[in-house]
Amino acid sequence: MVKRVLDILLSFIGLMVASPVFLILAIITGCSSRGGVFFRGPRVGKNGKEFRIFKFRSMVKDAEGHGKWNVGDKDPRITKWGHFLRKTKLDELPQLINVFLGQMSFVGPRPELRVYTDMYTEKEIKILDNRPGITDWASMANIAQYKVFTAAEDPDKAYLESVRPLKLKLQLYYHDNNNLWIDFEILVLTVLKVIFRFRKLPKGPQKVIDDYVKEHEHAE
Secondary structure (H helix, E strand, C coil): HHHHHHHHHHHHHHHHHHHHHHHHHHHHHHHHCCCCEEEEEEEHHHCEEEEEEEEECCCCCCCCCCCCCCCCCCCCEHHHHHHHHHHHCCCCCCCHHHHHHCCCCCCCCCCCCCCHHHHCCCCCHHHHHHEEEEEEEHHHHHCHHHHHHHHHHHHHHHHHEEEEEHHHHHHHHHHHCCCCHHHHHHHHCCCCCHHHHHCCHHHHHHHHHHHHHHHHHHHH
């Protein structure tokens, strides 16, 4: 309940404070290419309920579902302006609307496509107990995942094999270890990582990453 109240308050303040930037980005996005201002793709939210995510459109109109699900930096569907939006993460700014509406939270597992949540195991399905968020431990670990997709011959295969396994482990860790203080810590570290490329994570999520790397190396 407290988390939801804070989400409403902070998202409202964020939308008000960022409204000048929001307006400028919206105008440039709408004028730079055909297709409108927002991308409103379907995502799976809390308890498996579907909603439409808000993002500034960074790709050509109706791009999702017409090509690979996962997008590398060289994907021809990305607009010239879209490259800037995606690189700076400014395309994510409109998700403050989703937070205000209660479809998302500031912190929580990133909302997935139905095609991927349908793959959840009995253990992984509990990830949907949490309201999806703008950022989480997995977001920080994979903040430059587009580089993986750019280098990969098949971005969707790269996501399934190289990105998603660790992402799921970190999301399960968050499910089992979360509170308001941890959420605040994630928000602060996300800002540091985006602006200053801060690399260090707390012991808990870092151990999840280290254990995954060791398991992966042993498997190979």
